[in-house]
Amino acid sequence: MPIDPSDVKVIRAEDVLRQENPDTWWKKLYLPAVVGGLATTLRNFVKNLANVRGLPTIRYPEERRDYGDRFRGRHYLKKRPDGQPRCTACMMCATACPADCIYIVGGEHPDPAIEKYPVRFEIDGLRCIMCGYCIDACPEDAIAMTKEYEWAGYNREDFIWDKEYLLNWRDEKIVEDGYQPYEDEVSKYRMSRGTL
Numbered sequence: 001m002p003i004d005p006s007d008v009k010v011i012r013a014e015d016v017l018r019q020e021n022p023d024t025w026w027k028k029l030y031l032p033a034v035v036g037g038l039a040t041t042l043r044n045f046v047k048n049l050a051n052v053r054g055l056p057t058i059r060y061p062e063e064r065r066d067y068g069d070r071f072r073g074r075h076y077l078k079k080r081p082d083g084q085p086r087c088t089a090c091m092m093c094a095t096a097c098p099a100d101c102i103y104i105v106g107g108e109h110p111d112p113a114i115e116k117y118p119v120r121f122e123i124d125g126l127r128c129i130m131c132g133y134c135i136d137a138c139p140e141d142a143i144a145m146t147k148e149y150e151w152a153g154y155n156r157e158d159f160i161w162d163k164e165y166l167l168n169w170r171d172e173k174i175v176e177d178g179y180q181p182y183e184d185e186v187s188k189y190r191m192s193r194g195t196l
Contacts, residue, residue, distance in 0.1 A: 067147050072130040072179045074148040075123055077166040078141065085167055086142035089118045093134035093143055101127035102134060118163055125151065125159035132179045145178040146170065 048055060058065055067073075078086045089106030105120035134143055153159055161169075 067149070067178075070179050070181075071145075071147050071149075072132050073146045073175075074125075074151065074169075075128075075134075075143060075145055075161065075166060076170045077121065077143055077163065079167060084114075085118060085121070085163065086140050087118045087121060087138075088114070088140055088142070089116045089121075090139065092137040092139060096133040096137035098131060098133065099127045099129045101125075121163040121166065123161045123166065125161055126156060132181070135179060136181055144180060146175040147178045148173070148175045 080086050087104075089104050091104055091106070094100075094102040094104050101124040103120070103122045103124075104118050106116045107119035109115065109117040130145075132145060135145060151159070
């Protein structure tokens, strides 16, 4: 049995919405919403003004915040016992980096036991998103992150960290290690290879 098109009643969504919630001139002014928002802000301001000591504020720099063990701070390159970088310029960290902030130029190492080393290793700190993928990707456990979060510079060049800076900046400060996802597994692997 076919349906006659004249029997079908078409209901538009706009008509239903207008019938259920008609806009009045008072609602169109948006004045009640603005006054309500200002009242909430003023109420919280007065409440916090009366109880300044109870605010969850850290008095930086006198008080330092304690971050978790997996905090991702500034990078550094780990050294071999002879002071050379542990990095073999395999480019895995640069490949894994979603921000494309790691630049490596590899070269042949004078020691025949070591295949390659980074002639040039740079991290652009302004592009880095501190994701930790470079640390996950490194097969030599050559790059790590610390809990250092205080970075300051006067120009953009201060945030392009080269190989010498990444190897030595940590010697000037005592900083805890931060994000190290596979620390136990890497230690076991290095002990089995005799390279720890």
